[in-house]
Amino acid sequence: xxxxxxxxxxxxxxxxxxxxxxxxxxxxxxxxxxxxxxxxxxxxxxxxxxxxxxxxxxxxxxxxxxxxxxxxxxxxxxxxxxxxxxxxxxxxxxxxxxxxxxxxxxxxxxxxxxxxxxxxxxxxxxxxxxxxxxxxxxxxxxxxxxxxxxxxxxxxxxxxxxxxxxxxxxxxxxxxxxxxxxxxxxxxxxxxxxxxxxxxxxxxxxxxxxxxxxxxxxxxxxxxxxxxxxxxxxxxxxxxxxxxxxxxxxxxxxxxxxxxxxxxxxxxxxxxxxxxxxxxxxxxxxxxxxxxxxxxxxxxxxxxxxxxxxxxxxxxxxxxxxxxxxxxxxxxxxxxxxxxxxxxxxxxxxxxxxxxxxxxxxxxxxxxxxxxxxxxxxxxxxxxxxxxxxxxxxxxxxxxxx
Amino acid sequence: xxxxxxxxxxxxxxxxxxxxxxxxxxxxxxxxxxxxxxxxxxxxxxxxxxxxxxxxxxxxxxxxxxxxxxxxxxxxxxxxxxxxxxxxxxxxxxxxx
Numbered sequence: 274x275x276x277x278x279x280x281x282x283x284x285x286x287x288x289x290x291x292x293x294x295x296x297x298x299x300x301x302x303x304x305x306x307x308x309x310x311x312x313x314x315x316x317x318x319x320x321x322x323x324x325x326x327x328x329x330x331x332x333x334x335x336x337x338x339x340x341x342x343x344x345x346x347x348x349x350x351x352x353x354x355x356x357x358x359x360x361x362x363x364x365x366x367x368x369x370x371x372x373x374x375x376x377x378x379x380x381x382x383x384x385x386x387x388x389x390x391x392x393x394x395x396x397x398x399x400x401x402x403x404x405x406x407x408x409x410x411x412x413x414x415x416x417x418x419x420x421x422x423x424x425x426x427x428x429x430x431x432x433x434x435x436x437x438x439x440x441x442x443x444x445x446x447x448x449x450x451x452x453x454x455x456x457x458x459x460x461x462x463x464x465x466x467x468x469x470x471x472x473x474x475x476x477x478x479x480x481x482x483x484x485x486x487x488x489x490x491x492x493x494x495x496x497x498x499x500x501x502x503x504x505x506x507x508x509x510x511x512x513x514x515x516x517x518x519x520x521x522x523x524x525x526x527x528x529x530x531x532x533x534x535x536x537x538x539x540x541x542x543x544x545x546x547x548x549x550x551x552x553x554x555x556x557x558x559x560x561x562x563x564x565x566x567x568x569x570x571x572x573x574x575x576x577x578x579x580x581x582x583x584x585x586x587x588x589x590x591x592x593x594x595x596x597x598x599x600x601x602x603x604x605x606x607x608x609x610x611x612x613x614x615x616x617x618x619x620x621x622x623x624x625x626x627x628x629x630x631x632x633x634x635x636x637x638x639x640x641x642x643x644x645x646x647x648x649x650x651x652x653x654x655x656x657x658x659x660x661x662x663x664x665x666x667x668x669x670x671x672x673x674x675x
Numbered sequence: 676x677x678x679x680x681x682x683x684x685x686x687x688x689x690x691x692x693x694x695x696x697x698x699x700x701x702x703x704x705x706x707x708x709x710x711x712x713x714x715x716x717x718x719x720x721x722x723x724x725x726x727x728x729x730x731x732x733x734x735x736x737x738x739x740x741x742x743x744x745x746x747x748x749x750x751x752x753x754x755x756x757x758x759x760x761x762x763x764x765x766x767x768x769x770x771x772x
Contacts, residue, residue: 373735373738375735496738499738507719510719579727580727581691581727584719584720584723585716643716650695
């Protein structure tokens, strides 16, 4: 456990782990096979209060700090990343409402989302625009003096889309980015399940089609022109936090499975854990786990202190942890051998699910682009302000010797 | 906010913007969002920075491009938001007198 986590946060983590061990882990393989999480399992998540972790208490949420929210995602992610996806996108719709929703919107939408009687989804990605947020084609058109709009277009790969009651949909109104709440039952709104993903199979992904859907003015979140610059980033920040910690949970699951197996299994009379080649794998996995945990914690510490650095730190956490999860899952299968390639072993599902972590909420490549530019900019700034460094300037030894 | 404080506010904001984006010789009236020099995170980073640094909250009613588009615009916005609670408490005192 991260030594910097408070006693209260540790206590909550123990509660989250207990919930995941009872309500999620025994069923995850079956949900993955059926490509569906039963409604009862989502209800238990809601009854535990876990769909309103980041929502303030005044709206019926838990009012948790970001670290506690992260710890929930880690505990659930260790059991099933698809189940964690419900928590991820619930936060991705509540966070923008908390920050940029009107008083009426917060009062109307946050309580049912916080208690879980309403499930949310974040509808940003389109068939032709995944990483390229400027390439959105979903269109809102003015509909009359009452401020209502007509919505047309398609979204794809929308987590929880199969089960969500309300969607935060991003598009353009006369070239201005716009975000609106669209209820599931809206006329002209069609939802088609997406099946047969390699991992994350029970996450309920869907393709959305909007055909002349009428959107009341009251459903606009934020203001026209600010959806990509201000509304989406708030949701994506929580999406990245959740995904980073979910990947951390997957990584921890791989590590625990691998080390348990390595100390139990023998080959040629020796425990696998006594073999150097296995020690290398678990050393790398364990070190990655420690590093990932600290990066995730640091990102949420910055979020809780409301530091502008939180966004970069969250990028770092998600980037590192998702890639470490892919490495760990591959090594976990390798350590298990043939058994790791069979669905009877959780590491097989970890392996398939880990790759999804590198793609959702920003691909690895998008993260490299953002972080690479950020670090290069920092270097330019250092150069401008730098005095000559003793590391790069030759020393006049004779002069120094007097 | 008096002139000295406004200038100090501008320096603080300019320093933050310089640390976030690679713009040399930034003009205080340069429209950052039209310059193409900022990334998709800049807007939320700037919002978070001024909220924490100046103890104000940027809310829905403040979402106007004119409020955060340049150093001068942001400093003026911070000055207005910082003065607002003081103005409100002043009118409350007058009302209760």
